[in-house]
């Protein structure tokens with residue numbers, strides 16, 4: 013299989029790539045913004061698995077221009093699997109190069125724009141699978157469409173939670189468009205996993221995440237299980253639009269099942285991208 017993993021250079025994405033590379037039939041492309049990290053990740057995977065079909069593509073997925081450039085670079089590729097996984101938490105409000113709140117830009121708009129571009133360009137094969145790494149953190153919050161980019165009262169954790177809610181709403185809506193192409197779309201919660209997550213934040217909050225991870229987080233091996241299950245299992249051949257945890261379908265929050273929110277998020281995302289020069 014040919015597998016594209018965004019954020020495949022550390023944490024869950026890296027561990028997933030390493031595991032999938034054990035199968036010598038798999039060819040894997042990792043995307044990340046830090047080239048040094050990306051090159052090292054590829055070297056490590058090749059060294060450990062002896063699978064030489066591992067490549068890295070540099071790109072900042074919070075940038076709309078760079079997402080478009082990535083899609084252009086991939087114009088001739090045919091993927092069996094797309095894993096949208098790149099994500100981050102920003103305790104202080106930051107904006108992407110396009111002046112979009114950065115959590116929303118990276119955690120939601122990158123999934124939305126890259127997937128739509130790859131589908132339009134027919135880069136995902138019939139029978140392919142799209143897997144969106146969401147989170148149980150989506151619970152207990154709804155989207156405020158009047159302030160999608162949280163210009164008021166920014167709280168990094170709540171903004172992260174909303175971005176993960178977006179992943180589930182996007183999965184449900186997208187699955188309606190891809191069934192005629194015989195492509196499934198599912199999302200998942202990996203659990204609280206010890207990764208590099210949150211380490212981009214300095215100060216006390218960054219330290220708290222590190223401490224919590226050391227105390228309570230599960231190993232990468234456990235956290236990546238559901239992603240790998242969604243890549244490999246025949247049990248999910250026909251399953252689409254669902255949210256998984258521990259390799260089982262579970263119900264996301266009621267906000268994540270709100271069709272009106274899913275429709276509105278889709279329309280607003282198209283509008284924001286169009287305003288920034290990307291017409292889908």
Ligand SMILES: NC(=O)c1ccc[n+]([C@@H]2O[C@H](COP(=O)([O-])OP(=O)(O)OC[C@H]3O[C@@H](n4cnc5c(N)ncnc54)[C@H](OP(=O)(O)O)[C@@H]3O)[C@@H](O)[C@H]2O)c1
Pocket residue numbers: 018019020021022023024025043044045046047049050071072073074097098099100118145146147148201202203204205206207208209210
């Ligand atoms: N860890 C958890 O407990 C947990 C729980 C639930 C859900 N998740 C989700 O799991 C996913 C992976 O997170 P992780 O925990 O594995 O974190 P991680 O170790 O920090 O990995 C994040 C990955 O995303 C890439 N990335 C970050 N910013 C990027 C950008 N602007 N452009 C391109 N790539 C970028 C990073 O590569 P570069 O640094 O090279 O850019 C890295 O490969 C996220 O979507 C997160 O929300 C994690």
